[in-house]
Amino acid sequence: MDERLLKPYDPPTSEAAAQGLWLQSGAFAANPSSPLPPFSMVLPPPNVTGILHLGHAAMVTIEDIIARYARASGRDVLWVPGTDHAALATQAKVESLLHKETGQTRHDLGRDKFLAQVETYAQSSHDTIVEQIKRLGASLDWPREAYTLDATRERAVRTAFKQLYDDGLIYRGHRLVNWDPRLQTTVSDDEVEWVEREENFYYLKYGPFVIGTARPETKFGDKYVVMHPDDARYQQYEHGQKLTVEWISGPITATIIKDPSIDMAFGTGAMTITPAHDQADFDIATRHQLDHEPVIDLDGKLLPLAGPFAGAHIKKARPQIVATLEAKGLVEKVDPRYHHRIPTNSRGGEVLEPQVLKQWFLAVNKPLARRGGQTLKELMRQPVESGQIKITPDRFSKIYFHWIDNLRDWCISRQIWYGHRLPVWYRGDEIYCGIEAPIDPGWEQDPDTLDTWFSSGLWSFSTLGWPSDTQELKRYHPLTVMETGYDILFFWVARMILMSQALRGEIPFRQVYLHGIVRDEGGKKMSKSLGNIIDPLDMINKYGADALRLALIIGTAAGSDSKISEEKINGYKRFINKVWNASRFVIEHANNNQTTPLTAADQNTLNEFEALTRDVTGDLEQYRFYLAAEKLYHYFWHVFADKIIESVKERLHGQTSSTDQDSGRQLLAITLGRLLIMLQPFAPHITHTIWQIWKPDQPLIMFEPWPMS
RNA sequence: GGGCGGUUAGCUCAGUUGGUAGAGCAUAUCGUUGACGUCGAUAAGGUCAGAGGUUCGAGCCCUCUACCGCCCACCA
Numbered sequence: 029m030d031e032r033l034l035k036p037y038d039p040p041t042s043e044a045a046a047q048g049l050w051l052q053s054g055a056f057a058a059n060p061s062s063p064l065p066p067f068s069m070v071l072p073p074p075n076v077t078g079i080l081h082l083g084h085a086a087m088v089t090i091e092d093i094i095a096r097y098a099r100a101s102g103r104d105v106l107w108v109p110g111t112d113h114a115a116l117a118t119q120a121k122v123e124s125l126l127h128k129e130t131g132q133t134r135h136d137l138g139r140d141k142f143l144a145q146v147e148t149y150a151q152s153s154h155d156t157i158v159e160q161i162k163r164l165g166a167s168l169d170w171p172r173e174a175y176t177l178d179a180t181r182e183r184a185v186r187t188a189f190k191q192l193y194d195d196g197l198i199y200r201g202h203r204l205v206n207w208d209p210r211l212q213t214t215v216s217d218d219e220v221e222w223v224e225r226e227e228n229f230y231y232l233k234y235g236p237f238v239i240g241t242a243r244p245e246t247k248f249g250d251k252y253v254v255m256h257p258d259d260a261r262y263q264q265y266e267h268g269q270k271l272t273v274e275w276i277s278g279p280i281t282a283t284i285i286k287d288p289s290i291d292m293a294f295g296t297g298a299m300t301i302t303p304a305h306d307q308a309d310f311d312i313a314t315r316h317q318l319d320h321e322p323v324i325d326l327d328g329k330l331l332p333l334a335g336p337f338a339g340a341h342i343k344k345a346r347p348q349i350v351a352t353l354e355a356k357g358l359v360e361k362v363d364p365r366y367h368h369r370i371p372t373n374s375r376g377g378e379v380l381e382p383q384v385l386k387q388w389f390l391a392v393n394k395p396l397a398r399r400g401g402q403t404l405k406e407l408m409r410q411p412v413e414s415g416q417i418k419i420t421p422d423r424f425s426k427i428y429f430h431w432i433d434n435l436r437d438w439c440i441s442r443q444i445w446y447g448h449r450l451p452v453w454y455r456g457d458e459i460y461c462g463i464e465a466p467i468d469p470g471w472e473q474d475p476d477t478l479d480t481w482f483s484s485g486l487w488s489f490s491t492l493g494w495p496s497d498t499q500e501l502k503r504y505h506p507l508t509v510m511e512t513g514y515d516i517l518f519f520w521v522a523r524m525i526l527m528s529q530a531l532r533g534e535i536p537f538r539q540v541y542l543h544g545i546v547r548d549e550g551g552k553k554m555s556k557s558l559g560n561i562i563d564p565l566d567m568i569n570k571y572g573a574d575a576l577r578l579a580l581i582i583g584t585a586a587g588s589d590s591k592i593s594e595e596k597i598n599g600y601k602r603f604i605n606k607v608w609n610a611s612r613f614v615i616e617h618a619n620n621n622q623t624t625p626l627t628a629a630d631q632n633t634l635n636e637f638e639a640l641t642r643d644v645t646g647d648l649e650q651y652r653f654y655l656a657a658e659k660l661y662h663y664f665w666h667v668f669a670d671k672i673i674e675s676v677k678e679r680l681h682g683q684t685s686s687t688d689q690d691s692g693r694q695l696l697a698i699t700l701g702r703l704l705i706m707l708q709p710f711a712p713h714i715t716h717t718i719w720q721i722w723k724p725d726q727p728l729i730m731f732e733p734w735p736m737s
Numbered sequence: 738g739g740g741c742g743g744u745u746a747g748c749u750c751a752g753u754u755g756g757u758a759g760a761g762c763a764u765a766u767c768g769u770u771g772a773c774g775u776c777g778a779u780a781a782g783g784u785c786a787g788a789g790g791u792u793c794g795a796g797c798c799c800u801c802u803a804c805c806g807c808c809c810a811c812c813a
Contacts, residue, residue, distance in 0.1 A: 036775085229813095240813060254813090294812040301813080308811030368812095423741065430740070430809065514808095549749085551806090582761085583750050588742080589806090591749060598775090599762060605775045613772030650753080658751070662760070673772075 030721045033615060037608035039572025042717040047162060050716075055728060056167040058106035060499045067103040068504035069095060070491050071161075071168060072512045072520070073176060073484070075114035076153040077121050080160045081554050082592055083513070083546040085564035086580040090543055090653060091511045092166045093581065096709035097648050098508075099167070100734045106504050107167060108491045110174035111154050115447035115480040116375050120211060122146045122446075139445050146446045160564055165573050165712045167730070174491045176483040177448065184490035185483050186451040186463045188531055193452075193461045195398065197391045197530070198440070200459075204303075204310040205439050207383040208373045209328035213443040214387055216479055217436060218518050221374035229366030230350065231295070233358045235273030235282060240295035242368050243302075244353065245346045248276055248334045249321045250300035254312060257286040259297050276352060277335040287312050305382050320384055328381055342381075388441035388450065388476070396530060405432050407529035408522060417525065419540045420651055421587040424517060431518050440479045447477030485523035488536035510537035514544060514587055541651050544589040546580070551591060567597055574711035575601035581710065582661065584654045603661055604714050607707070610669045611700060611718045617680065618697035627688055630695040633672060637663075637699055641735055644706055657710050664703055672699065702735040 050056060058068075069091060074084055095107045119134075122145055126132055134142040154175075161168065174181060192198045206215045231238050237253055255262045267286040272279050282300075289312060290297065303313030303320035313320050325331055330345055332338045337345050353359050371380040395401040402410070409432050411417045412425055419425045441450060453460045453471040460466050465473065483490070488507050492500040506528070512521060521540055528536035547553055548560045555561065567576045578600035584590040626634065640663050647656035676692035708715040708729050719729035726732070 033772095036773090242813080289811075291812050299813045306811080306813080308813070311811065427741070427808065434809070518808095585751090593749075593762090595762060596749070602775045606773065609773035609776090611772085616772075647753085652753075655751075655753075658760075666760095669773085670777085677772090 030615075032721050033612045037605060037714060037717075039574070039604070039713065040569070043163070043165065043568075043573050043713045046713045046716045047165060050167070050728075050730075051162075051170065053728075055730065056105075056107070056169050057171070058169050058504075059104055060106075060503050062104035064102060064104040066106065066503050066508075067095075067098040068106040068108075068507045069509050069511065070108040070487060070507060071110060071166075072516075073110040073112035073174070073487065074157050075112050075117055076150040076157065077114055077117050078153055079156050079563055081546075081561045082564055082567070082580065083554060084160075085164055085567075085576065086546050086584065086590070086592075087511070087513065087543060088161055088164050088166050089577045089580045090541075090584075092164070092577075092712075093648075093653050093709045094509060094511060094541075094651075095167050096712060096730060097734075099730055100705065100708065100732065102733065105167075106172075106500070107169055108172050108174065109158075109161070109166075109168040109170055110176070110487070110491060111157060112484060113150060113175065113177040113447065113480065115442065115477060116211065116213065116215075116444055117480075118150055119146060119444050119446040120376050122149050125149070134445065143445055163565060163568050163573060164577065167712075172491070176480070176487070180493065181483055181486070181490050182448060183463070184486050184494055185448045185478065187495040188482075188486055188527065189451050189478070190461055190463055191531060192390065195396055195530075197394055197396060197404065198388060199391060200386060200388050202384060202386050203389065203437075203439070204307055204382050204384050205387050206371060206373075206380045207326065207385065208376065208378050209326060209381055210378040211373065211376055211444070212326065214385065214439055214441065215373050215375070215380060216439055216481070218481075219374050220371045220380060222369040223372050224367060224369055226364075227366050227368050228350075229363040229368070230353075231360040231362070232353060233360055234275070234298075234300055235271055237298040238296045238360050239298055239300050241300075242366060243346075244349050245330070245337075245342045246302045246305050246323050247300065247349075248330070248337075249304070249323045250275075250282075250302055251280055252283050252285050252303075252313070252316075252318055253298055253300050254285045254287050254290055255298045256290040256292045257288060259290075259292050261297060274356070274358070276349065276356075276358075283318075285312070285316055285318070287315065304384050307382060310382075310384070322384065324381055324383075326383065387439050388452075389437040390440055391437050392435050393437075399530065399533060404526055404530060405435060408432055408525050411525065411529070411535045417535050417538060417540060420542065424514060424540075424542055424587065428517060428522065431522065438479070440482050441474075441476040442479055443475075444477055447480060448483055450474040450476050450478060481519050481523050484520055485527040486531075487520075488524050488528055489532060494532075505532075506535045507537035509539045509541060511541045511543065514542040517542065542587050543584070544587055547589055547591050549591060549593045551589075562592075567594070570594075571597045571601040572604060572713070574604050574713050578603065578657060578661070578710060581653050582657050586651060603665065604711060606665055606669060607711070607714055608718070610664070610673060611704070611722070613673060613677075614696045614700045615718075615722050617676075617693055618700070624690045624694045625687075626695060627691040630691045633695060634698065637702070641702065641706070645734070645736055648709075653710075660703070660707055660710065664707070668699060668703060672696065705729060705732045705735055708732075 071091060072087065074080055095105050099105045123134055189198060206220055208215055227242050229240060229242050230244050231240050234253060241247060265284045267284060269284040270281055273282045301309035301312055302323065303309045303318060304322040305324060310320060321333065323331055323333055324342055329339055329341050330337045337349060372378060373380055392404040395403055399407060409429060412419065412428060451461060451463060452474040453466055455470045460471060489501060489505050492498060492505055494501055510521065524536045528534060545553055552560060564576065575597055579592060579597040640659060644656045644659055676696055679692045680689055704715045704718060716729050
């Protein structure tokens with residue numbers, strides 16, 4: 029009996045030894061020239077904004093199970109690690125640290141010095157994250173690690189930008205965008221988080237009309253009053269008719285506009301518009317070619333148009349403006365219980381102010397000549413519709429189509445410093461777009477950077493070396509599986525389909541598996557502000573990586589949120605202990621002589637076990653990891669340990685024949701071996717450790733063939 | 738306003754094509770020095786949110802309702 033088995037299982041020692049051996053021996057390395065069928069996947073790159081939480085740990089666990097199962101099924105597995113620079117999130121994080129520690133802003137430091145600080149922060153965050161992922165036992169091919177902002181990815185980003193610019197899909201335009209006055213940058217539509225609030229709703233007299241608004245402070249420049257062309261109440265007014273009305277700071281000339289987008293049932297059916305600060309108003313103004321004069325500046329302060337209120341911040345000015353309106357008798361009534369949704373920045377929480385700005389956009393409705401005149405929307409929709417890309421669970425396909433239908437041109441330029449600078453240079457009125465800077469003098473590069481999802485969108489192929497025509501790209505793209513959270517279906521999955529379809533003319537992956545959000549015991553989303561973040565390392569140190577992995581996977585169906593508690597993790601720690609002790613008994617009593625025939629009863633037990641094998645294999649093939657793990661757990665403990673081992677024990681102590689005893693010993697050896705192989709994707713450390721002790725001359729358990737009958 | 742998910746034992750959740758309700762944790766009692774006290778055995782605990790329908794048979798399929806949660810949407 030090996031003395032290592034006599035001691036209780038000690039996760040820290042065994043896990044460190046196992047991980048050290050795996051990494052050192054290159055066990056996770058993909059081999060592009062392997063004759064085995066390829067299997068490919070990329071790790072959704074975590075943001076370098078701090079540490080990983082249990083949600084990340086669940087993601088790594090699911091993907092590691094997929095990768096290890098594929099390896100055990102005899103495939104050449106490529107699983108690429110990487111991290112994401114998360115432009116805005118990381119910059120905002122460092123800016124707030126800087127402000128807290130020194131009271132300085134990024135402008136006090138200047139672009140170069142500030143970026144150096146961001147890099148330092150990103151590097152340390154990266155190191156923590158990589159350590160966390162390794163401690164989970166993830167079988168990633170580390171030498172291929174990528175960063176969304178490294179040199180290879182920089183070249184990919186510039187190449188992609190130039191290609192789409194040359195295609196005429198990337199353009200510069202004056203459009204209404206989501207502006208964050210605090211972070212001083214634009215934000216894409218998908219990043220807007222709408223927050224419901226109860227506010228006052230004001231009914232204001234505007235000449236002969238009564239108009240409603242929740243934002244009186246934007247109303248200074250309102251010189252258009254809009255109504256539905258069929259509204260009988262306003263039949264006497266003609267489209268384009270002008271009239272003078274008394275307004276906040278004196279009389280102004282108002283123009284009547286008739287537009288069918290107006291809801292006759294809402295309020296009075298008449299409204300004034302603020303095209304410079306509201307999407308709907310901007311659209312109406314565009315349809316009728318109206319002015320869109322700004323009222324609010326980029327800091328959120330009122331412009332000279334606001335007369336005596338110029339320079340005041342909109343938040344402070346509102347009550348004063350309402351007071352002025354009341355004094356003039358222009359307030360008809362106030363509804364104090366108006367429910368209204370306010371756009372905020374999901375990457376910082378500040379209220380956003382729509383602004384008309386000159387920005388760079390990616391056109392989603394423009395035909396792309398290189399792709400048979402299909403638009404990006406069509407290119408995104410078609411592969412999911414045709415089933416070329418399969419989304420699990422299926423219900424997300426519908427959500428995906430709905431998102432595409434509502435999609436507007438994507439604003440890709442950001443006024444922040446951390447990120448890929450736009451590969452665009454200006455000289456007077458000239459614009460140059462290229463992978464390298466122009467050589468002749470006088471050109472100035474655009475100071476803006478790209479939306480972080482632009483580089484993430486290239487991830488399925490930029491990690492494989494694109495735009496170089498690499499062996500990896502040929503062999504592993506499209507990826508076999510894309511596993512990620514349903515919360516970034518639009519941000520990321522959709523953008524990868526867009527980029528791969530547009531730039532490579534192929535899908536980025538064949539199968540999308542979406543997992544849910546890991547919540548705390550109370551069902552709350554884990555977040556730093558709630559203080560309920562659990563560091564996976566704490567749990568690994570306390571219960572071991574295998575126990576944590578099992579706790580994270582069991583009870584977690586695709587696309588469903590799950591809850592995690594320490595009690596659950598502890599429960600699986602006990603299972604790991606059970607595996608250790610049962611293995612100890614079997615190894616001590618096993619019969620490794622493969623030729624011993626099994627008795628009919630033992631053969632029957634083995635046949636039943638084979639049914640489990642088929643069941644578990646089917647679950648893994650169908651991405652039902654939680655069921656596979658649960659069935660193995662249940663069988664190991666309540667059938668193998670409780671019944672099979674117990675009955676063999678009795679036979680060994682009883683008066684049965686030696687052939688019967690040998691048969692029992694062999695049944696134990698066969699069953700344990702296969703159980704360990706099947707448990708390996710879920711609990712790689714303990715199964716590896718037992719295997720090393722039991723069968724030191726055989727290959728690593730992760731390369732043992734999957735027991736399919 | 739549109740769409741989606743959930744509602745099963747005290748708690749967390751399974752229940753894959755409809756065939757007499759399951760697991761873990763927690764609880765109670767008993768037991769156990771040879772694989773394992775990080776254990777074993779036993780027990781208690783559910784009109785499967787509610788109503789109606791299809792069926793020989795419904796937790797599962799259909800309709801409606803309630804509550805919880807999520808996503809999307811230019812009601813100013």
